[in-house]
Amino acid sequence: MIKKINMNIPTCKAASYPVLIGDDLLKRLTWMPKDYSQIVVxxxxxxxxYYADNLVKLLIIKGYKVLLLSFSSGEKYKNIRTKNRLEEQMLKCVCDRNTLILxxxxxxxxxxxxFTAATYMRGIxxxxxxxxxxxxxxxSIGGKTGIDTPxxxxxxxxxxxxxxxxxxxxxxxTLPKKHLINGLIEALKAFLIRDAKSFSYLQNNMDAILQGDVKILGHMVEKAARIKIDVVQKDEKDNHLRAILNFGHTIGHALELVSNYKILHGHAVAYGILVEAKIAELMGILSPKNFLIIEGILNQLHFMSKDLKKWDVNKIIQATTLDKKAKKGMINYILLKDIGAVYQYKNTYAHMVSDKTVKKAFLAISGARSYAR
Ligand SMILES: NC(=O)c1ccc[n+]([C@@H]2O[C@H](COP(=O)([O-])OP(=O)(O)OC[C@H]3O[C@@H](n4cnc5c(N)ncnc54)[C@H](O)[C@@H]3O)[C@@H](O)[C@H]2O)c1
Structure with missing residues (x-):
């Protein structure tokens, strides 16, 4: 079954689009638009x-003019050099403004x-x-595109x-388990901030999800995608509500930075969720019972509280100040109020937390005895 959710961008009707979730959509190309001069995969x-060679074959059978471009997999290729190479290849093949990138x-x-689509011939x-x-x-949802720099x-x-x-x-x-868990953490985050019912669904179906049950994964993807869509519709350019998607990410980004990006993003966010939930508990916003529930589900995925011991808390706190989302040296955190709800005060979702509280939370979870200096 195919689920269709509409993303409506209020500031720009032309930018509204469908999000389709289903099984074997790459084999049934019913969603492919007809009115483009060239397709670049x-x-x-x-x-x-795994998928592109087959997709290109099907597109050609359907009569599309197709160019297939690929680059080595991995974060280190998300850079200006790869982007330049893609653009040069598109220019060489005379891709015009009426080209569609897949x-x-x-x-x-x-x-x-x-990002290549955003800049090629001023936007295709x-x-x-x-x-x-x-x-x-x-x-894939929300329109943020970009590349990394040194x-x-x-x-x-x-x-x-x-x-x-x-x-x-x-x-x-075909997705390796560590990448499945990587995405699962983002779904878990979405449910923690917005949807207690889906959090329970995740808890109850964890084994099936980890075994790759497509039906259950499909349901979970739909629920998580709906949350992201709803938030982006209300705050496309990340000015207020979209901040809630950052739950677990202040510490998560810091762990990524300190580990020199050796830890996968979602895995870093898993530890971030643990620390940031503990911060909310220490501040009397989240109940100890709910903290234990969150810790339990993360432990089930093998993100253990004691793993945090190996990190120097001072380095982590220092790294939070370098996050590009830190404003004027202020470190803001999204604080969980309940499973499925974030704390909001005077229309603000992100709240200043002192370094002392962050340290306390970190040490309380990891069981480390004193502040590393
Ligand atoms: N734009 C946004 O809003 C936004 C939000 C979150 C993350 N990101 C970015 O997303 C990136 C991380 O994405 P990711 O975790 O998907 O990593 P990724 O794109 O590197 O994919 C992970 C690995 O899985 C392989 N792979 C992909 N699909 C597969 C499949 N179906 N079967 C087998 N292997 C497959 C890839 O080749 C790669 O080796 C980061 O660069 C991050 O900054 C962007």
């Missing part, structure tokens, strides 16, 4: 073998191909076709909304 080498892959492909159309769980529940992640980019998002759940069958 952008993917990475791994996804090319961004087929995980978040790396989506961000890079989306693209469709996001996420193939990782993280891309399905998070990165100074940091996603520092250069643009808001550029796709014409559609096509999430084919069947692609998750």
């Amino acid at each position: 952008i993917t990475d080498h791994k996804v090319k073998k 961004a087929l892959g995980g978040g790396v492909v989506g961000d890079l191909a989306g 159309a693209y469709i996001q076709i996420p193939t990782t769980l993280l891309a399905m529940v998070d990165s 100074q940091g992640k996603n520092l250069i980019g643009a808001y550029w909304q796709p014409k559609a998002v096509i999430a084919d759940i069947a692609c998750l069958r």
Whole structure:
């Protein structure tokens, strides 16, 4: 069954688009628009073998003119050099303004191909076709595109909304487990901030999800995607409500930075969720019972509280100040009030927390005895 959710961008009716979630959507090309002069499929080498070669064959059978471009997989290729190479190849093949890019892959492909679409001939159309769980529940939705620089992640980019998002759940069958868990954490985050019922669904179906049950994964992707869509519709350019999506990310980003990006984003966010939930508990906002429930589900996914011991809390706190979302040296946190709800005060979702409280939370969870200096 195919689920269709509409993303309506209130500031720009033309930027509204459908998000389709279903099984085998890449085999049934009913969603492909007809009115483009050329199709450019952008993917990475791994996804090319799994899905892009087949997709291109089907598109050619259907009469489309297709160019397939791919680059090595991995975050380190999400850079200006890869983008330049893609653009040069498109220019050489005389791709005009009426070209449609299909961004087929995980978040790396989506961000890079989306940014290429945003700037090629001052902006052409693209469709996001996420193939990782993280891309399905998070990165393909919302129009944030960009590349990394030596100074940091996603520092250069643009808001550029796709014409559609096509999430084919069947692609998750080939996704390695660590990447499945990577995306699962973003879904968990979405449920924690907005949807207690889906949190329970996740709890009750964890084994089936980890075994890759496509029906259950499809339901979970739909629920998580709905949350992201709802938040983006209310705050496309990240000025207020969209901040809630950052729950777990202040500490998560700091862990990524300190580990020199050796830890996967979702895995870092898992520890971020633990610390930030504990902060809310210490501040009397989240109940101890709810903290234990959150700790329990993360432990089930093998994110253990004591793992935090290996990190120097002072380095982590220092790294939070470098996050590009830190404003004027102030470190804001999204604080969980309940499972499915964030704390809001005077219309503000992000709240200042002292370093002392962050340290206390970190040490309380990790069981480390004293502050590392
Ligand atoms: N734009 C946004 O709003 C947003 C939000 C969150 C994250 N991101 C970005 O997303 C990126 C991370 O995305 P990701 O976790 O999807 O990583 P990724 O794109 O690197 O994919 C992870 C790995 O899985 C492989 N892969 C992809 N689909 C597969 C499949 N179906 N079967 C087997 N292997 C497959 C890829 O080749 C890669 O090796 C980061 O660059 C991050 O900054 C963007």
